[in-house]
Amino acid sequence: MTAAMPGPPHTGAVRARLHGLWGGRDFSDQTQERAATLNQLLLAGVVFVLAAFVAVGPFSGDGALFFLGVVVVFVLTGATLVVPWNRLRFGWVAVIPAVDIIAIGLLQLSAPGSALGLLWVFPITWLAGSFGLLGLFAVAVSIAGITALLLPADRGDETFSTFLLPLVLVAGAATSYLNTRRTEAQRVLLAKQSVLLRRVLARTRRQEQEVTEVLDALDFGVVRIGPAGEVAITNEAHAQLQQIARWDDEDAEIPMFRDDGVTPLPRDETPLARALRGEAFDGAVVWFGQPGEPRQALSMTVRRLTGTGGADLGAVLVSRDVTAELSALRARDDLVASVSHELRTPLTSILGYLDLAIENPDVPEAVRSDLDIAERNAERLLGIVADILAASSSSSSTIEASLSPRELDAAELVRAAAEAALPRARARAVTVDLSGLESAPVRADPLRLRQVVDNLVANAIAYNRAGGSIHLGTTTDGRATWILVRDTGPGISEADRSRLFQRYYRAGARAGSGTGLGLAITRDLVRAHGGEIALHSTVGLGSTFIVKLPAARERNDGGVQ
Structure with a gap:
C-alpha cells in the first residue's frame, strides 16, 4: 500500500525534480487520486465484509451506531471516487483518513472491547506514510484520542488489549513512515541515476558521432573487426576502396598479387584472412588487377586489440591507397x-x-x-x-630470368667469401669465425648467391665495432639450407628493422655511408631463389642475418642434385 501513497509535503524539491524528469508532469500529483482511491476502497471492502457478518449474525453491540460508522465509510468512499483530488491542494486529501478515524471510532464505540479498533491501522498508516512528519504528528494526536476513547468505553474494566491496540498502531505508523522514507530515498536515487544515465548516453552519442565524422573525414579505410570475426565499424573511405578493389569479397574475380605486383596472392593470405586468424602486421601491400591493366595497390596494417585481462577483442585494419606512391x-x-x-x-x-x-x-x-x-x-x-x-x-621476374642455378655446397661458397673479405677484416681488427660451417647442399646461382654472402659479410665488417668478431655458419635439414652471418656490432633498433630492406634506406650507423641498396638487392636475390632472409638484432649486442634457401637433394654417391 505504501508504494502507491503520495509523497509527503516536505519533499517538494523531490517533486520538482520528478516534475522535470517526467515531461512537465507532477509525478506526486498524478498518484494522489489513485492513492486515495486505493486506500479507501480497501478499507471500504473490509468494512463491507464486517457489515455483512453483523447483518446475518448476532451482534451484541449498538447496531445503530455500528451502521452509522459503516455509512460514513461508504459515503466517504463515494466522495473519494467523485472528488478530483488532483485538482485540489495536496493537504485536502488528509480529510479522508481523518474522517475514517472518526468513522472507525463509531464502530469501536458500538462494540467496546471488540477488535474493530484494528481498522484504525488503515488511516493511521496512510497518514504516517503519506504526509511525513506532519502526518506522524497527526498520528500521535489520533492515537492519544483513541486511547482516551477506549478507556471510558471499557468502563473501568481495562484489559491488556486496551493498551495493546495503541502500541500496535504506533508500531504500524512508525513502520509505514520509515518504509515510505526509504521508498522516497530510492525514488530520488533512481531519479538521479536516470539523469546521470541520460547524460552519459547523450555524451556517448556525441562522442560516437564525432568519431564517425573523424573516421569519415580520413582518406584511408578503417575497419573494426570484432572477436568473432564480424565487421563492427567501417568508414566511407573503406567503402570506396572496397568498391574499387573488392579485396574482402570472396566472390570477387579480381586477381590479387603481392607487393612485387607479379606473385599471385592466395585467398587464405589476404589481409582480411590473416586478420581473422589473429595476425598483426604493418604495411602489407596488395596489388589488384592483372599486370599491364589499370591496377590498384593498397597498403594494409592490422593492430590487435586486447582487454584488461588479455582477452582478444578483435582487431583494427587500416587500408590506404598507395597506387600513386608506388x-x-x-x-x-x-x-x-x-x-x-x-x-x-x-x-x-x-x-x-x-x-x-x-x-x-x-x-x-x-x-x-x-x-x-x-x-x-x-x-x-x-x-x-x-x-x-x-x-x-631487381623485380623477381628480371632476376629469375638471369639466374643460372646449379647444385653447390653453401659452406664452400661462404668460406670463399670469408677468405676474400679477410683483408678488410684485418684492417678493422675483426676476427672471422668459420667453425659453424657445415656441408649444406643448395641449388642456386653461384654468382648471385656469392653476391648475397659478400654483401652480408661486407656489412658485418663495415658496421662492426673495432676488435669485434663475425660468426659464419651453414646447415641443412634436407629440405632447406640456412646461411648465418652474425656480428658483434651496435645492433639495429626496432624502428629501423621494419624498413631496413627498403631501397635507399640507411639506418642508424649505416646512414653515413653506402647507398642503402645493398640489403634491398640481397633480399630480392634471395627471394628470386625461392628463399627468405630474416634479421634478429639486439641494440648493443649485434645483429644476425639468416638466409633460408631450398636445399638440393643428396645423391647416393655423395653428390647433390
Missing part, C-alpha cells in the same frame, strides 16, 4: 636506371684510360699516385652505378 617510385627507379646505364659506359672508358695511364712507364711517380686515387674512386663510382642498376631491375 607508381612514382617505379618511375623514379626507371629514371635512375636509365641515367645509371648511361653513366656506366663513360665510367668504363675512364677506368680503361686510367689503367693505361698507370701502366705507362713514362708517367711520373707523383702523377701515378694521383691516378691510383682517381682509379679507386672511379671504381667505387662504377660499383654504386652497378648497385643502382641492380636495384632498378
